[in-house]
Amino acid sequence: MPNVTYIQPDGKEVTIEARDGDSVMETAVRNGVKGIIAECGGACACATCHVFVDEAFMGKVGEPGPLEDDMLDGSAEERNACSRLSCQIKMNADLDGLRVRIASEQV
Amino acid sequence: MxxxxxxxxxxxxxxxxxxxxxxxxxxxxxxxxxxxxxxxxxxxxxxKAFLAGESDEESLxxxxxxxxxxxxxxxxxxxxxxxxxxxxxxxxxxxxxxxxxxxxxxxxxxxxxARPMDVEGVDLDGVLYLRGLADAKALKSRWDAAANVVVIGGGFIGLEVAAVARKNGKTTTIVHRSERLMSRVVSPTTSKFFKEAHERRGTTVLLNTQVSRFVGGGGKVTGVELADGTVIPADIVMIGIGVxxxxxxxxxxxxxxxxxxxxxxxxxxxxxxxxxxxxxxxxxxxxxxxxxxxxxxxxxxxxxxxxxxxxxxMGVDHEYKAVPWFWSDQDTMKLQMAGISTGYDETVLRGNPDEEKFSVIYYRDGRLIAIDSVNEVLDYMAVRKALGAGQTIPSDTASDTSVKLKDMVQD
Missing domain, CATH: 3.50.50.60 (FAD/NAD(P)-binding domain)
Incomplete structure (x- = not known):
């Protein structure tokens, strides 16, 4: 099963083994990783699961879709080129070792 | 201890x-x-996703x-x-x-x-509510075999289930008691849009319509009889009339x-x-x-x-201050709401409902109080943020789609 590492705004890291097909958000929330709120449960409706994807993985993770892109425009912490909503990134073997930094503000 | x-x-x-x-x-x-x-x-x-088979129990x-x-x-x-x-x-x-x-x-x-319905036949197999996981599983276990789905109640739950049913190719009817959909929470403009949007997708929407009883055979529901005597065939009846x-x-x-x-x-x-x-x-x-x-x-x-x-x-007084927000996914329509529109005295329409991309912005005494957005995430996010910061957006310019709402925000 693929691993994903979450980096807190203060630099603290935690690595979790994800269930194949689960999103980066679901993996975080179910395991109690702080800072990913995800009030809408993954419907791309709340923009409270904002992460910055490690540049090395941006190619594999890909760009946000149009709806997600608009949601990110309203995110609490200003977006950058590596911003994604973690509910929209599904884990698979290809993403093993993925690293994401959690936005310091979600709401 | x-x-x-x-x-x-x-x-x-x-x-x-x-x-x-x-x-x-x-x-x-x-x-x-x-x-x-x-x-x-x-x-x-x-x-939504669970009924549509896009998520499983563990992911819930x-x-x-x-x-x-x-x-x-x-x-x-x-x-x-x-x-x-x-x-x-x-x-x-x-x-x-x-x-x-x-x-x-x-x-x-x-x-x-779930608010129970008190009519004849409500205990027939296939007459269901949707509140918890057990309800959802009961609905799902009958879903694939059902050709005709009748939803009682034109609120969020009813419309979401109807949207999945129609998308799955079922003959779908919404029976709603009052004169417009989601009437408790959205403006007439939003209600009218959703009625027409569901109809465009092939769903029958009956407003001002009362159910007189559920009819069945062998303990199983086969139809919904309306007050005027019409019987709509039904393999599944989903009652969503509030809580x-x-x-x-x-x-x-x-x-x-x-x-x-x-x-x-x-x-x-x-x-x-x-x-x-x-x-x-x-x-x-x-x-x-x-x-x-x-x-x-x-x-x-x-x-x-x-x-x-x-x-x-914990003994720490922390006053509840938050912008209420809500969403409802109905087929390709993402309805997002922020604020509470109750008590509004003015609405502004922004965008074009015919393109299924618009917002209705609510005002009271000239001040922004809420928004309903359909596939207009930027509008929704702008209003949610403005309300959280105690700010407003002038009603006389809010309909101008050449300017982003977030650029109109003022104190």
Whole structure:
């Protein structure tokens, strides 16, 4: 099963083994990783699961879709080129070792 | 021995209280008792992704079972608190199995039940409600074999189920008692749009229409008979006509109720200082204006109010201030709402409903109070942020789609 590492705004890291097909958000929330709120449960409706994807993985993770892109425009912490909503990134073997930094503000 | 907190109700709000207590380094005992067979799970997908087969049961879990163990949160499922005994120093809850749980402070997150319909034939197999996972599984087990789906009630649940049914190729009918869809919460413009949008997708929408009975054969539903005698064929009937807050335990505890809802203040305190309450079961002062009493049946409220309740349990007064928001996915239409539109005296239409991309912005006394957006995320986010910051957007320019709403925000 693929691993994903979450980096807190203060630099603290935690690595979790994800269930194949689960999103980066679901993996975080179910395991109690702080800072990913995800009030809408993954419907791309709340923009409270904002992460910055490690540049090395941006190619594999890909760009946000149009709806997600608009949601990110309203995110609490200003977006950058590596911003994604973690509910929209599904884990698979290809993403093993993925690293994401959690936005310091979600709401 | 540390303080003991008992949370009655293992839904989104109950879970959030437990998590927030541990986040605040509460080191006493936390016990959560829920009457469903499962630990806390997400309800919103039940009428959306779960029904459509796009998510499974495990992905509904709000936290993994290991999380509760690691955080020393005791979760008791399949049991219901039926009574509470008070002694001088503490209380003891008694469940339907006779289990006794002693506590110092109590949180009620008892939620709401689907409002039952009282007509002939309601007990036929295939006549279903959708509130919990058990309901969703009952619906799903009959879903593939069903050709005709009739939804009773044109609110969020009904419209979401109808959207999935139609998308899955079923002959779909919505039977709604009043003159427009979602009439309790959205403007006539939004209601009219959704009626036409569902009709464009091939769903029949019947407004101002009463059900006289459900008809069936061999114990199974086969149709819905309307007041005018018409019978609509049905393999599944899904009733979504609202909820009844579960205030029965609160009543037993002598708490102040309004109808069936538990009355709380801006600190999520009930009329008993040792008891807090949060989520679908309560009415509270408007979380932005502090006025009146509102019920907010949403994940957002369950989460944000639970955080306030946890703070109160820790002895820290933290006033509930949050922008209410809500969403509903209906086929390709994403309805997102922020603020509470009740009491509006002006609306502005922005965008084009015919393109299924627009917003209705609500004003009261010239001030922004709410928005409904359909596939217009930027508008929705702009208003949600403006309301949170106590700002407004002038109504005379809000319809101008050449300018982003967020660029019109002012104090």
């Amino acid at each position: 540390g303080e003991r907190i008992l949370i009655v109700g293992a839904g989104q709000a109950g879970m959030q209280i437990a998590v927030s207590l541990r986040d605040a380094e509460f080191d006493g005992t936390i016990t959560m008792i829920g009457e469903e067979a499962h630990g806390p799970y997400q309800r919103p997908p039940l009428s 879990e709000l936290r993994s079972p290991a999380f509760y163990v690691e955080n020393n949160i005791v979760v008791i499922t399949d049991e219901r608190v039926v009574d509470v005994r008070w002694d001088a120093a503490h209380g003891t809850a008694i469940t339907n199995t006779g289990r006794e749980v002693a506590f110092d402070k109590l949180a009620l997150t008892t939620g709401a039940d 009844i807050p579960r205030g029965d335990l609160a009543a037993k505890l002598g708490l102040e109720l309004k109808n069936d809802s538990i009355v709380v203040d801006e600190f999520a305190r009930t009329s008993n200082a040792r008891i807090v309450a949060a989520g679908d079961a309560v009415v509270m002062p408007h979380p932005l204006t502090g006025e009146g009493q509102v019920a907010l049946e949403s994940v957002q409220n369950a989460v944000d109010q639970a955080k306030v309740a946890a703070s109160t349990l």
